[in-house]
Amino acid sequence: MSTAPEHERASHPPAHARPKAGVSVIGIIGELLIAAGVLLGLFVVWQLFYTDVQGDREQAEIVESLEWAQEPAADIDLESIELIPDDMKVTDRDPDTAPTPAFTETFATMMVPRWGEDYVKPISEGVTRPDVLDPLGIGHYPESAMPGFAGNFALAAHRTTYGKPFNQVDVLEVGDSLIVQTEDIWAVYSVTSWEIVQPEEYDVVAPTPRQPEAGVTGRFMTLTTCHPLYSAAERWIVYSELDYWAPTGHGVPAELVEAPQ
Numbered sequence: 001m002s003t004a005p006e007h008e009r010a011s012h013p014p015a016h017a018r019p020k021a022g023v024s025v026i027g028i029i030g031e032l033l034i035a036a037g038v039l040l041g042l043f044v045v046w047q048l049f050y051t052d053v054q055g056d057r058e059q060a061e062i063v064e065s066l067e068w069a070q071e072p073a074a075d076i077d078l079e080s081i082e083l084i085p086d087d088m089k090v091t092d093r094d095p096d097t098a099p100t101p102a103f104t105e106t107f108a109t110m111m112v113p114r115w116g117e118d119y120v121k122p123i124s125e126g127v128t129r130p131d132v133l134d135p136l137g138i139g140h141y142p143e144s145a146m147p148g149f150a151g152n153f154a155l156a157a158h159r160t161t162y163g164k165p166f167n168q169v170d171v172l173e174v175g176d177s178l179i180v181q182t183e184d185i186w187a188v189y190s191v192t193s194w195e196i197v198q199p200e201e202y203d204v205v206a207p208t209p210r211q212p213e214a215g216v217t218g219r220f221m222t223l224t225t226c227h228p229l230y231s232a233a234e235r236w237i238v239y240s241e242l243d244y245w246a247p248t249g250h251g252v253p254a255e256l257v258e259a260p261q
Contacts, residue, residue, distance in 0.1 A: 055163025074117035082251035089244035148245035154205035177255035189240035
């Protein structure tokens with residue numbers, strides 16, 4: 001009975017010792033899927049948490065860099081604070097001066113008592129994500145009115161990620177104050193209503209919201225953000241109207257230090 005030469009037997013292991021190609025491919029695919037899952041999980045953590053931390057820090061630094069910006073209500077000494085007197089409040093004419101911001105320029109801050117005493121966010125020109133909404137916070141629709149002026153001062157911001165300036169938009173109530181400060185004026189608006197719309201319904205930022213054919217009929221501010229949370233399928237819209245504006249340097253709005261009801 002003949003046998004294969006010894007060197008041939010050594011180079012051909014028994015069949016039961018050979019790796020199965022199918023099993024090897026499945027194992028590789030499984031490892032790739034696990035790796036992809038880990039990477040996806042890390043991306044979610046980065047997107048939902050790290051961008052918030054980073055966004056909050058960077059937006060706070062922007063506010064601190066504005067020499068004229070009022071400190072958060074949480075840091076105000078209520079015993080010594082001066083409130084804007086009634087005779088300085090204006091309701092029936094435009095401010096004497098208006099900022100003419102360049103694209104991405106931060107020209108105002110926003111405070112919302114309903115969102116906490118420490119809420120102060122910068123407002124910058126433009127509403128593009130990579131230039132304004134992601135790195136800077138709240139964006140101003142370039143063709144809309146400026147704070148205190150007749151028309152619609154329209155703003156956009158994230159509801160999740162990148163500091164999520166409008167995260168609590170759904171807790172606002174009719175009558176809540178939305179306070180804007182520029183270098184020259186305070187502008188205090190009151191929430192009048194809200195609704196959920198489709199992304200293509202651009203008339204929400206018309207000079208008179210929802211009535212583009214009407215032209216300018218009042219002094220409005222509109223907040224726009226994504227809805228539902230973690231989705232951009234729809235838009236959550238908050239409408240408000242101007243209560244008054246007042247020049248800076250004569251105290252702060254009483255609404256800033258009064259707890260919302």
